[in-house]
Amino acid sequence: MTQPPKTPLLDKVTYPADLRKLEDRDLPQLAREVRDEMIDAVSKTGGHLGAGLGVVELTIAIHNVFNTPDDRLIFDVGHQCYPHKILTGRRDRIRTLRQEGGLSGFTRRAESEYDPFGAAHSSTSISAGLGMAVASDLSGAKRNVIAVIGDGAMSAGMAYEALNNAGALDARLIVILNDNDMSIAPPTGAMSAYLARLASGRTYMGMREVGKKLTSYLGKSVDRAITRAVEHARGYVTGGTMFEEMGFYHIGPIDGHSFEHLLPVLRNVRDNAHGPVLIHVVTQKGKGYAPAEAAADKYHGVNKFDVITGAQAKVKPNAPSYTAVFAEALVQEAEFDDKIVGITAAMPSGTGLDKLADAFPSRCFDVGIAEQHAVTFAAGLAAEGYKPFTALYSTFLQRAFDQVVHDVAIQGLPVRFPIDRAGFVGADGPTHAGSFDTTFLATLPGFVVMAAADEAELKHMVRTAAAYDAGPISFRYPRGEGVGVEMPVRGEILQIGKGRIVKEGTKVALLSFGTRLADCMLAAEDLDAAGLSTTVADARFAKPLDHDLIRQLARHHEMLITVEEGAVGGFGSHVLQFLSTEGLLDNGLKVRSLVMPDLWVEQAKPEVMNAQAGLDRAGIVGTVFRALGRPAAVGFAG
Numbered sequence: 008m009t010q011p012p013k014t015p016l017l018d019k020v021t022y023p024a025d026l027r028k029l030e031d032r033d034l035p036q037l038a039r040e041v042r043d044e045m046i047d048a049v050s051k052t053g054g055h056l057g058a059g060l061g062v063v064e065l066t067i068a069i070h071n072v073f074n075t076p077d078d079r080l081i082f083d084v085g086h087q088c089y090p091h092k093i094l095t096g097r098r099d100r101i102r103t104l105r106q107e108g109g110l111s112g113f114t115r116r117a118e119s120e121y122d123p124f125g126a127a128h129s130s131t132s133i134s135a136g137l138g139m140a141v142a143s144d145l146s147g148a149k150r151n152v153i154a155v156i157g158d159g160a161m162s163a164g165m166a167y168e169a170l171n172n173a174g175a176l177d178a179r180l181i182v183i184l185n186d187n188d189m190s191i192a193p194p195t196g197a198m199s200a201y202l203a204r205l206a207s208g209r210t211y212m213g214m215r216e217v218g219k220k221l222t223s224y225l226g227k228s229v230d231r232a233i234t235r236a237v238e239h240a241r242g243y244v245t246g247g248t249m250f251e252e253m254g255f256y257h258i259g260p261i262d263g264h265s266f267e268h269l270l271p272v273l274r275n276v277r278d279n280a281h282g283p284v285l286i287h288v289v290t291q292k293g294k295g296y297a298p299a300e301a302a303a304d305k306y307h308g309v310n311k312f313d314v315i316t317g318a319q320a321k322v323k324p325n326a327p328s329y330t331a332v333f334a335e336a337l338v339q340e341a342e343f344d345d346k347i348v349g350i351t352a353a354m355p356s357g358t359g360l361d362k363l364a365d366a367f368p369s370r371c372f373d374v375g376i377a378e379q380h381a382v383t384f385a386a387g388l389a390a391e392g393y394k395p396f397t398a399l400y401s402t403f404l405q406r407a408f409d410q411v412v413h414d415v416a417i418q419g420l421p422v423r424f425p426i427d428r429a430g431f432v433g434a435d436g437p438t439h440a441g442s443f444d445t446t447f448l449a450t451l452p453g454f455v456v457m458a459a460a461d462e463a464e465l466k467h468m469v470r471t472a473a474a475y476d477a478g479p480i481s482f483r484y485p486r487g488e489g490v491g492v493e494m495p496v497r498g499e500i501l502q503i504g505k506g507r508i509v510k511e512g513t514k515v516a517l518l519s520f521g522t523r524l525a526d527c528m529l530a531a532e533d534l535d536a537a538g539l540s541t542t543v544a545d546a547r548f549a550k551p552l553d554h555d556l557i558r559q560l561a562r563h564h565e566m567l568i569t570v571e572e573g574a575v576g577g578f579g580s581h582v583l584q585f586l587s588t589e590g591l592l593d594n595g596l597k598v599r600s601l602v603m604p605d606l607w608v609e610q611a612k613p614e615v616m617n618a619q620a621g622l623d624r625a626g627i628v629g630t631v632f633r634a635l636g637r638p639a640a641v642g643f644a645g
């Protein structure tokens with residue numbers, strides 16, 4: 008166990024006001040100590056490392072120059088906010104990061120006045136910053152608003168909607184583009200290439216130096232019309248950048264690790280800028296920690312690790328991860344069917360589509376952080392007879408709901424939606440929980456909505472989705488490893504809308520949708536032991552519902568309990584709707600629908616989150632006893 012780093016300068020800095028008392032010449036030392044502190048903390052907690060290492064100097068410079076928290080500082084995504092948290096009164100809790108009751112891994116309004124806006128989903132910072140800048144102008148507060156956005160986050164359409172509006176509003180907004188030429192994976196798209204050109208153009212940097220001085224001088228003494236005219240003229244010389252064409256003063260690119268670059272530019276902008284400004288800084292993801300700098304992913308997200316060697320703790324899985332099972336099954340199906348293509352929105356490794364890209368490079372597309380585009384891009388492919396597997400995390404699919412409705416479902420296009428990270432995700436907390444996909448997909452006419460109960464079922468669902476061409480189809484599965492069931496050599500095609508009975512009984516029926524099946528089987532053991540013979544069924548489909556199965560369960564049991572790791576309005580709601588429509592509630596059938604709570608559940612271990620939600624063995628048993636009016640059975644919690 009390494010000793011905590013010695014941080015004599017950082018020990019004097021709790022808040023930015025303390026930081027502003029330091030001499031500029033002390034800031035490089037402070038940066039070294041913040042880096043050491045962050046590396047030590049994350050080695051013990053795990054979390055997002057590379058992004059934060061890349062913005063240590065930038066974060067210090069912003070807090071040095073601007074009067075935070077009155078000046079508003081917004082981080083896009085927020086995964087790079089650990090240095091910011093260390094410098095804004097949360098150093099003492101930094102080793103509670105992403106743990107139950109601890110600090111969030113992202114910026115949170117509820118956590119600190121230095122976090123004026125929560126984040127975690129990408130590309131929201133310019134919009135939020137513009138809102139705050141306009142509020143400042145309207146209220147006369149005249150505060151500075153700074154939005155720090157990465158090059159990856161600049162691949163999302165929402166960023167351009169905000170730039171477009173900011174340029175037109177001429178609001179006093181400072182956008183700092185943190186260009187480290189990385190997303191989670193290397194960035195994709197034309198924007199990335201454009202930024203690379205900007206960052207590498209030596210003449211451009213030469214002229215920019217002149218431009219910078221010109222802007223700063225003119226910014227002081229003449230009104231903006233002349234400044235803009237000169238800037239515009241200069242633009243013809245160097246070729247106005249896209250940002251300038253959108254109404255921003257574009258300053259840079261400058262070295263985002265150099266206080267000699269950062270401090271004068273930020274002070275100049277603070278004192279002279281009038282309208283929207285974009286400062287292009289070039290940084291290195293993972294900066295200052297050799298194992299991160301050397302890693303392909305720059306240690307974007309890490310487990311606990313050894314600080315000396317950088318070796319990450321190996322979690323010994325009992326079963327393959329759902330993501331790996333999905334990826335392997337998809338590659339297998341793609342070998343049989345050249346119409347199968349994969350689409351990811353900047354999450355190739357997270358979704359496992361990197362495996363499809365390795366096997367079939369021409370049939371896998373990383374569209375950048377652009378989920379809306381991903382869905383409609385898939386719809387275009389499906390319209391031409393291809394079988395697009397648009398693999399998105401449940402939480403990120405939320406961003407593309409209208410594209411799912413308007414471009415896929417209404418047209419009945421056979422787009423396949425592998426939905427990863429369905430249910431509680433644990434350390435990433437409420438912003439990443441996969442709660443709503445069943446709720447918003449199973450309401451759509453013509454959609455087939457499945458949930459895998461275990462890794463074998465997932466393999467069957469990949470095969471079923473590959474074979475199903477009658478319309479859109481989705482299948483959801485959680486973060487983490489499977490339950491360790493025997494795997495089929497190849498998936499079987501499931502009969503659409505048909506669930507299965509996995510355990511017979513006569514009194515209580517547990518109807519599971521998804522991976523809560525394992526807890527239902529354990530709960531059935533307890534209920535049997537208490538004399539309540541229990542049937543367990545795996546619904547497999549939320550849409551179309553297996554009406555025969557539900558009728559059978561309703562007619563031959565005193566109680567029916569649906570269990571799903573999803574929000575209200577999902578599988579259980581559809582079952583209740585069917586029971587009521589069919590009059591199956593008229594004879595006193597007791598029904599309970601177990602779902603995720605109507606709360607934003609803070610980060611914890613997924614098993615703790617499921618227990619707190621009553622979606623585990625004890626919770627299911629407790630629900631049955633309470634429904635029967637019996638005291639909680641001895642030895643059963645819940």
Ligand SMILES: Cc1ncc(C[n+]2csc(CCOP(=O)(O)OP(=O)(O)O)c2C)c(N)n1
Pocket residue numbers: 058061084086087127128129156157158159160161187189190191292352353354376378403406
């Ligand atoms: C809407 C959305 N899609 C995907 C993600 C997953 N994600 C988190 S960080 C990241 C890459 C961000 O790249 P960049 O903005 O360049 O920041 P960097 O990590 O390079 O500092 C992605 C894709 C997300 N947070 N939000």
Ligand SMILES: CC(=O)[C@@H](O)[C@H](O)COP(=O)(O)O
Pocket residue numbers: 055084086127191308357428432435486
């Ligand atoms: C910041 C972000 O959105 C991603 O890095 C996300 O945290 C990845 O989640 P997984 O760790 O479940 O892949």
Ligand SMILES: [Mg+2]
Pocket residue numbers: 157158159160185186187188189190
């Ligand atoms: Mg980046």
